[in-house]
Amino acid sequence: DAGVIQSPRHEVTEMGQEVTLRCKPISGHNSLFWYRQTMMRGLELLIYFNNNVPIDDSGMPEDRFSAKMPNASFSTLKIQPSEPRDSAVYFCASRRVGTRYNEQFFGPGTRLTVL
Amino acid sequence: GENVEQHPSTLSVQEGDSAVIKCTYSDSASNYFPWYKQELGKRPQLIIDIRSNVGEKKDQRIAVTLNKTAKHFSLHITETQPEDSAVYFCAGGGGGSYIPTFGRGTSLIVHP
Numbered sequence A: 001d002a003g004v005i006q007s008p009r010h011e012v013t014e015m016g017q018e019v020t021l022r023c024k025p026i027s028g029h030n031s032l033f034w035y036r037q038t039m040m041r042g043l044e045l046l047i048y049f050n051n052n053v054p055i056d057d058s059g060m061p062e063d064r065f066s067a068k069m070p071n072a073s074f075s076t077l078k079i080q081p082s083e084p085r086d087s088a089v090y091f092c093a094s095r096r097v098g099t100r101y102n103e104q105f106f107g108p109g110t111r112l113t114v115l
Numbered sequence B: 001g002e003n004v005e006q007h008p009s010t011l012s013v014q015e016g017d018s019a020v021i022k023c024t025y026s027d028s029a030s031n032y033f034p035w036y037k038q039e040l041g042k043r044p045q046l047i048i049d050i051r052s053n054v055g056e057k058k059d060q061r062i063a064v065t066l067n068k069t070a071k072h073f074s075l076h077i078t079e080t081q082p083e084d085s086a087v088y089f090c091a092g093g094g095g096g097s098y099i100p101t102f103g104r105g106t107s108l109i110v111h112p
Helices: none
Strands: A005-007 A010-013 A019-024 A031-038 A042-050 A053-056 A065-071 A074-079 A088-095 A110-114 B004-007 B010-014 B019-025 B030-038 B045-051 B056-059 B062-067 B072-077 B086-094 B106-111
Touching: A005 A088, A010 A019, A019 A088, A019 A110, A031 A074, A042 A065, A042 A074, A053 A065, A074 A088, B004 B086, B010 B019, B019 B030, B019 B086, B019 B106, B030 B062, B045 B056, B045 B062, B072 B086
Parallel strands: A010 A110, B010 B106
Antiparallel strands: A005 A019, A019 A074, A031 A042, A031 A088, A042 A053, A065 A074, A088 A110, B004 B019, B019 B072, B030 B045, B030 B086, B056 B062, B062 B072, B086 B106
């Protein structure tokens, strides 16, 4: 199993540009999470999906952020327009709801830099 | 919702010493407490977890203890090695959906 796959691994963009981050969860997992990690705020949950349905997006900072999960094997996190304060590492994680330990498996992350 | 506090934020030890990281949680319904290790530039990875029906769990040099009454849990690393240097995150949560709330992390530095 390849694990959770994220792309791109690094993204450098200019303020005002649209950014799209992509995630492929582990096959068979039915729950997906998007996190943002910064030194100042630690690991923040942005949104999570169960069976492709967004359950809680209360962590999404503002309307500039949106996330979709069109099917069980793909999710996107979009920032439009991007701002320098969005610079962070964005992690996607997946798990199989109902497994004994609820373990989350994280992807390698996307390091976003907004100039 | 759940609130998880983690201390200390930084911990520096000599190789061979023990390290202890402590977390407290607020929601008495929380029933699952994982610990993640994140090496520099890498993803968080689960190293050990404990459920609320267990008071202690051990896996080689690492152990986790849980005190439900006091709502705190701790990670213990014995005989620390330089490769233990990383940021460690605790998390708490519960219920059927189990959405973890992460602590702010502890940067552990093990000096050779």
